[in-house]
Amino acid sequence: MSSTQVSSTPVQVAAPSNTLTTSIGRKVFMAITGFLLFGWLVGHMIGNLQIFLGQDKLNAYALTLKHLASVIWIVRIVMLAVISIHVFYGITLWLRNRASRPVKYVKEATVQATLASRTMIWTGLGLFLFIVYHLLHYTFIVTNPQYADLHDSLGRHDVYSMVILGFQNYLISIVYIVAMFCLSYHLSHALASFLQTLGWNKTEVQPLIKKIGYTVATLMFLGFSSIPIAVLLGIVTLPGGGH
């Protein structure tokens, strides 16, 4: 019997790695942190919309939050961690994805990928820059220090007037509305795909999930942008009726 030479190149099989370093593991972290950020934003939007209930309601709400100082700081620290993970993984995944195709196509075409899905990194980075400014503007009151001295008749910090004074500046309002567009555009792809990343999808329900994602993203845009628009249109005005 002649011996058959089986030529087989020894295969270097990768050792199963840590969840955090695998592609799917990182994507799952993106989906979870993204969803937490979305949940936080829904709460933030509902809080903000109380501006339409008047000065007293909004300032009372702001004071309640202030009295929950320890809870607020826990939430802030958690959100800082969540956003750091989301931004860090977002950038590193994007860099790796770019490196996966070192030679580009001369003729590039797109069949069905949405523009929102292809611009996640840019809408995301835009939002990140906006969040930094937004915190300096309204939370830490660094850019407009005069806001710190605003108080209502009950001696509470006058958040209501602060918001109106801020949005009466056209540039601030425009930046805010553009940022909210980035947010909803980012969310339109995110909400349509986070269940897929977390392992749940059915071809039959995919169009419905996408529709829900787009609708919620649009509602978020309308909810947040309604405030600067209402201020600019004079629907929400300063307590003294001043503009």
Next chain:
Amino acid sequence: MNLTLYVWRQKNAQDKGHMETYEARDVSPHMSFLEMLDVVNEQLLLDGKEPIAFDHDCREGICGMCSMTINGIPHGPEKGTTVCQLHMRHFHDGDKIYIEPWRARAFPVVKDLIVDRTAFDRIMQAGGFISVNTGGTPDANTIPISKKAADTAMDAAACIGCGACVAACKNASAMLFVSAKVSHLVNLPQGKIEAAERVRKMVAQMDKEGFGNCTNYDECEAVCPKEIPVKFIAQMNREFLKAKFKK
């Protein structure tokens, strides 16, 4: 019909490569895309030039060998077909056609339009199998399998491993291919035994090969000649998470 072809020419893996222009004259609308290239190559040979190298085998749309990106779309503009099943009647006289190889770090160009897809083989060797003891052929139907599970597994098993999903993905991700293999096996009882180990190893190998990550563009399912849906990627993600919790 007469066509202008812009074709990627690259001598070997070390060569930088470039686009070259060819005129394809009197192309019959009944030709397949590969037959059109055969005719162009015959002319190139008559002219004493190097013919365009491209992969092909069965020419019946089942082997997954033909691999070229036509006007930016892997396997060309027709949905659910391989290049060999794409006919010239879908093009018009005077069309300009760009023909390029699959573009991915994990699929290096060997020559012209031919790329090295052994990265897929290594992913399969990492876990794309079931272990069976040798012996007589098992009787049919000894293990009951529901119609639904059999159908789902069969849909995933339709994957011919051509790599169009990688070529189409903006991230050059291999998730549709790997998920088709994972789902094909895990939906059947025989594949459940090694399910956790399989998905872990295949994903690790996929990452090691340098493919990108899935960001849910869904470009892969749009170009897949076997129309494999992205729901299998969701199933792979689920299997991967299940495997993590099992550890």
